[in-house]
Amino acid sequence: MRFFKYLIIIIIILAGLGYGIYHFGTKMASEKLIEIVSTELVNSGEMEMIKQTIESDPELKEFIADAESFDESKLPFTTKEEATREIVNKIGVNGLQDIQSKVQQGQMTKEDLIREAERNFTPEEIAALKVIAYKEIYNK
Numbered sequence: 001m002r003f004f005k006y007l008i009i010i011i012i013i014l015a016g017l018g019y020g021i022y023h024f025g026t027k028m029a030s031e032k033l034i035e036i037v038s039t040e041l042v043n044s045g046e047m048e049m050i051k052q053t054i055e056s057d058p059e060l061k062e063f064i065a066d067a068e069s070f071d072e073s074k075l076p077f078t079t080k081e082e083a084t085r086e087i088v089n090k091i092g093v094n095g096l097q098d099i100q101s102k103v104q105q106g107q108m109t110k111e112d113l114i115r116e117a118e119r120n121f122t123p124e125e126i127a128a129l130k131v132i133a134y135k136e137i138y139n140k
Contacts, residue, residue, distance in 0.1 A: 026088055033093070034084045051137050060110065067127070067134035075128040083132050090120045 054060045072078050077086060087096065099116065102108035108116075117126055 026085060029088055034080055064130055064134050067130040070127050070131050076124050077128050080132050083129055
């Protein structure tokens with residue numbers, strides 16, 4: 001009987017540690033990822049290039065522009081840190097790297113990217129991502 005009591009206690013402790021490592025690990029990974037990507041985009045001038053690309057493509061402009069009309073209080077997340085964490089949870093770091101390499105090599109179009117987002121995220125999460133992207137791009 002004592003053996004089972006200690007076994008259950010050990011299992012509960014290990015489960016708690018596992019959850020803590022997962023929770024804080026994804027938080028740390030998403031914060032590091034956002035720091036690296038933000039710095040890289042600003043330093044390389046790619047943020048301005050992204051803004052110009054969106055401005056010149058009516059479909060992309062319309063996709064992002066409807067973010068102005070969303071009520072932020074009803075969105076599942078509102079900060080880029082929360083968004084990054086959700087993306088890392090749903091797609092994973094390896095999945096993001098795979099998507100990045102496919103886009104850079106021209107193997108993934110914007111339509112493919114939108115379909116991938118629709119497959120992994122709910123409409124509310126996509127709306128939240130649009131709002132955050134709009135704020136980042138237009139400094140609002």
